[in-house]
Amino acid sequence: MSKSSAKTEATGLVDIGDAALVAAVRAGDRRAEDRLVNRYAPLVGSLTARLLRSRHDAEDVTQEAFIVAFTQLERLREPAAFRSWLIRIAVLRARELLRRRRIARALGLDFRVEDATLQACVAEGASGEERAELALLDRVLEGLSTDLRIAWMLRHVEGMELQEVADSLNCSLATIKRRISAANTVIRQHFDVESEAE
Amino acid sequence: MKRLSTPIKSRLENPIDAAGLARIKAGVAARERTRSPRYGRKALPLAAIAAAAILLGLGAWWSRPSPIIPTPLTSHGEALVALRAEANRRVDFDDGSYIELDAGARLTPVINDGRILLWTLEGGEVEFEVRPGSGRRWLIEVGGVTVEVVGTHFVVRRGASVVHVEVSRGHVVVRGASVPGAAQHLLAGQHLDVAARGAEPVAPSAPVPASAEVSDSQSPDRGALAPVDVISDALDSERESSSESSEPVGTPPRSTAPAARSGGLNDPVAHFLERVDAARSARQPRIAARELERVVRLYPRDPRAGQAAFALARLELDVLDEPRSAAAALEQALSLGLPRALREDARARLVEAHARSGRLDAARAAMLRFQMNYPESNRLSEVRRWGEALGAH
Numbered sequence: 001m002s003k004s005s006a007k008t009e010a011t012g013l014v015d016i017g018d019a020a021l022v023a024a025v026r027a028g029d030r031r032a033e034d035r036l037v038n039r040y041a042p043l044v045g046s047l048t049a050r051l052l053r054s055r056h057d058a059e060d061v062t063q064e065a066f067i068v069a070f071t072q073l074e075r076l077r078e079p080a081a082f083r084s085w086l087i088r089i090a091v092l093r094a095r096e097l098l099r100r101r102r103i104a105r106a107l108g109l110d111f112r113v114e115d116a117t118l119q120a121c122v123a124e125g126a127s128g129e130e131r132a133e134l135a136l137l138d139r140v141l142e143g144l145s146t147d148l149r150i151a152w153m154l155r156h157v158e159g160m161e162l163q164e165v166a167d168s169l170n171c172s173l174a175t176i177k178r179r180i181s182a183a184n185t186v187i188r189q190h191f192d193v194e195s196e197a198e
Numbered sequence: 199m200k201r202l203s204t205p206i207k208s209r210l211e212n213p214i215d216a217a218g219l220a221r222i223k224a225g226v227a228a229r230e231r232t233r234s235p236r237y238g239r240k241a242l243p244l245a246a247i248a249a250a251a252i253l254l255g256l257g258a259w260w261s262r263p264s265p266i267i268p269t270p271l272t273s274h275g276e277a278l279v280a281l282r283a284e285a286n287r288r289v290d291f292d293d294g295s296y297i298e299l300d301a302g303a304r305l306t307p308v309i310n311d312g313r314i315l316l317w318t319l320e321g322g323e324v325e326f327e328v329r330p331g332s333g334r335r336w337l338i339e340v341g342g343v344t345v346e347v348v349g350t351h352f353v354v355r356r357g358a359s360v361v362h363v364e365v366s367r368g369h370v371v372v373r374g375a376s377v378p379g380a381a382q383h384l385l386a387g388q389h390l391d392v393a394a395r396g397a398e399p400v401a402p403s404a405p406v407p408a409s410a411e412v413s414d415s416q417s418p419d420r421g422a423l424a425p426v427d428v429i430s431d432a433l434d435s436e437r438e439s440s441s442e443s444s445e446p447v448g449t450p451p452r453s454t455a456p457a458a459r460s461g462g463l464n465d466p467v468a469h470f471l472e473r474v475d476a477a478r479s480a481r482q483p484r485i486a487a488r489e490l491e492r493v494v495r496l497y498p499r500d501p502r503a504g505q506a507a508f509a510l511a512r513l514e515l516d517v518l519d520e521p522r523s524a525a526a527a528l529e530q531a532l533s534l535g536l537p538r539a540l541r542e543d544a545r546a547r548l549v550e551a552h553a554r555s556g557r558l559d560a561a562r563a564a565m566l567r568f569q570m571n572y573p574e575s576n577r578l579s580e581v582r583r584w585g586e587a588l589g590a591h
Contacts, residue, residue: 033226034223034227037222037223037226037227038223041214041219041222041223041226042212042214042219045213045214045218045219045222046207046212046213046214049213049214050207050210050213055213055214055218056499058213058214058218059214059218059221059222059225062214062222063222063225063226066222066226067226114533114535115213115533116213117533118206118210120213120533121210121211121212121213122209122210122211123209123210123211124211126209127559128558128559128560128561128562128563129563130209131559131560131563132562132563132566132567133200133202134206134209135563135567136567136570137202137206156202156204156205156206157204157205157206157207158205158207159204159205159207159208187202190200191200191201191202192200192201192202193201193202193204194202194204
């Protein structure tokens, strides 16, 4: 069973799978577009918010990802892979934005609102220790390069499989393993992290 | 060493709320509507000809002498003024929008700069019909909550203790401390009742009618404020006022800032900071706090927002004795961004604010973070004293 169809069943939307919706969008059905937006906006929005640490930027990136996806839908070879394709578009756009921010920050021109840090998103009722731990992790991640940070976050914050991380960043599996390993080297100065990626 | 349990997102809340999702969907839908339908390859030559024609048209349009700039909303060509309805009354605006005021309704335009139209509803019921597509954000402040409009028809009523918002078409976002979850997205047919904040005092320079702002905008010195200085001055003054005077909140100010210093139409943040200044002159810390809170809430992307939040926090912590609100403002100031010189102070004050508001876990976390970030700080002993105070509990 493909990941997208499994997801479809898990959310109870067994009536129409991604492949059928993509086919409908290609035929000009705007309702199918709405359906795909309803299905994946929460996933893509949350993921990009955590990557970008900004709800506002995440909303922009998510909107853009959908627009790009629908505009370039003819290029999608496997309609059932819409989910991972959309995530790749969003993650690559977020990566571009993070890189621009680094330049802006170096010039003292970064006025963004960081309202979606890990610490800011912590579930209500979390202990002070847990909040402090996430605050420290935020700070450590901030010190990583954009590529290392995104790869590590997709793996350990989002819980993606390594191959999924590689697909999302349009890289080889070896490159992703190398990046996560490099990130782990820094993060292990503060935390004990699983090493299965290496 | 602490082992990280992964995936970390299982410990987090979803950062995108219902209002955020609605904005994403609306944004995609709006941009999709403007996108051309998909044509086959056979249509490409026709598309190329059409594109050339459009480019020629664009060239002609581009060469027009006057660009379109956002302009304040008007009613029959006149600037907006404060409205006090003695009987039921309808006011039509020049963009096709209109409002209907019930007898007794009091509605004042605070900002009308082409991009934002901010009203304050001080009492009574007003029905709004907002024509979408102007690019202008309509905001209605009422009893401690803000209603943000996205092209719609809705009613806002301020009662003695309850704010009622009811949407008959379109959708609105209602924000405020008393709103469940801090924000609620209301669709057509839905309504929301929230507790109204206590009757607000009259502003130091009572909400400026848009007609007055027009003349301000013509002032040669408009926008020549030094916002950080304004805030700092306000704070210094509030501190003095706390020790020297306890003049009741709501007392009219001694004087207002000279017209030449007015924020004006193009810099509403400066306009609010000017009101902070006026509140300082009048020794009214609560009003200064309210104006600072407006800057932070309405203009979070303005470079001055972080400093405004920090100034608000100091006011709440040092003068108003509201440590819980101060902690929230400090968190926000740090999130919005502060100059390096202020960050250390903000982090130290955060420990104090959490401790004074009795949130011990949060205070410990803030203390830990301060120690980690500023191990050599000369504020460390002060911060640790708060830590010792916590240990004594």
